[in-house]
Amino acid sequence: MAGINNIIEVSGLVKKFGSLAAVDGVTFDVPEGEFFGFLGPNGAGKTTLIRMLTTLLKPTGGRAVVAGIDVSASPQEVRKKIGVVPQALTSDLDLTGYENMDLYGRFYSIPSRERREKIKNLFEIIGLSNRQNDLVATYSGGMRRRLEIARVLVHAPTVLFLDEPTIGLDPQSRRAVWEFLEKFRKEYSLTIFLSTHYMEEAESLCDRLAIIDNGKIIVLDSPDRLKSELPGNDIIHLTLSDLSMISPVEDKIKGLAFVHNVVAEGEDLRVFVENGAVNFTPLLESVKEAGGIVNSVGIHQLSMEDVFIHHTGKSIREEGGKKVNFFVGAGLPQKLSR
């Protein structure tokens, strides 16, 4: 990628914990100003990757360059250029919001006058000016998260790393975080690296997206391209009444001309089809012919979730390939995330 200024350059990065390769040979670049996302299920290696890029873990192999500096060679220099919001909440409960921010500013040796102005501005952006002198112990989870994101901007980093920044937040707080991430990005002309397991978050925020599973990048592209590259344009979602019906049904419908891909999860079948509205009835007939009894059926346009399922063969919210099905009856399955 010569000519373009890459803020993050990663090649063949590996991290092993014993025999487990948590990050298993990852290669990608993030150009300046990009909002880059890592989408992956629990245990995919997102946190491990971020910890290597942010100097908290030493890579077992490969190379990572952040803001032009080799992470293994001069970690201290890297730390000056990055802002990191770890997955766990890390603000100090015994200090006020203001003190938490101020402490950070002092760690980066920012002069006190500048610090005061910056912090004031940041509190305005996150909408917590009236709470800045309260102990963080009295903040809600969403408020704490907003504070922690703003805190790492005190020293004006070149690149911001966010590890699942909206995990555990209600939809409203999540949207608030998204909004001011966009705001910060413009105001500070930031490059942002974000990991998430929320499809919507990845899709609405990121310029480009890498899907990671078992420590490996499976695909990397813009959300729109990822979707348009999928075969077909609709998903028909079937829930059969019995697990034993799955494989004969799967075999049967795979042979249909309008079916591009079938992914089975427990009693559920996700069928990637051409023109779902038209092919809906023929599909159900084939299912019946194969001896399948359909409990519920739904149809929707391709989403990021389908992109993920297409590439990994499983949906993002389940752990370790094991499947617990909470849903019986009509309607589209909405799996609980946690």
Added chain:
Amino acid sequence: MTRLLAIIERDIKKFVRNPIVVIMSLVMPIVYLVILGNSFQGKLKGLPLAIVDQDSGIYSRRLIDNLRAVEAGARTVSIHMLNDQNAALTGVRNGVYKSALIIPPGFTKSANLRKEPDVGLFLDNTDTVSSIAIKALVNSALNSVREEHVPVRDKPYEFYARNIELYSMVDYYQTLVPGVVIMAIFLGTMTAGVFNLVMDRFLGIDESYLLTPLSKTDIVSGLVISGLFITTLIAFVVLIVSMLITGIPFSKGIEQMFSIFMIIVLTTLALLSLMFVILGRATHPRIVGLSSGFLNVIFFFPSGAIYPIESFPAWLRAFAKVNPEAYAVHALKSVLFKGAGLDVILGDIIFLLIFTNVMMVIAILSFKRTM
């Protein structure tokens, strides 16, 4: 430098915002002083002694009178007169009495015949301290009965022991003060020092610090300096309150105050850095909590604060040679009770300095800057 100051300021704020911790750190050593000073004072009181007088002659009555005098005066024993020897012995066995004195029939008679009169003394030898005291008491009561009928010139030898007090009056209560101050320092270094580090690690707060340009030295020395500040304050308050409680005079001037200050600062640094070496990599605050009781025993009792180091077995004496608390106790005792100048405690000071430096280097080297 700004970074270091920021850490120190943070720690002090956090400490002050947890008043329970402040109060506990101050109150615990003082309560310890009061409890230890009153429960284990060297003087014994009210030990129950059963007496069975099967003789009922003049000399047995005289012996009992002698013991009654002790009961009324020094109150070492409280006397229970019994008729039944078996009841007395069962009482000792059951712990009702510490001891049973049986005066056999013919006690007066044999005294009249100028034979050695015998008594039976049954002791609860599971309680050595009480046994020794009662035995000594009964012997001396018996001796003064004997003296009445033994001609003075027949006395073979007589010893006069005279207490020569080298230093001004120091009672047992006061001798505990240096130990209690050292204990306050120990507790301070735990709560204000390594506990904070481990707690931050446990809460995940440290992850956000490791992401900043703070160096290992910043992190460790920041915690050590704030721990030093807080602990020194605690130690001084404990020292002054203890001096007031036990009546140690303050009057010895600037040099003494300076020496005390130096001992406290150096002891704090020595223990802070030692705790960082021992517990600096713990991941759960419970480990610090559990170890603190254990480490306190390990360093406190062999420090000479309660019992003289000279009476330890060789292996424990060897340990005392590298125990910073032993040097601290020695230095504090010298300065508080003997009015010693800097020259006397120089050895202690040099040891503490070297110890601190070695431990600090190990602490910083062994501290992990990554997760």
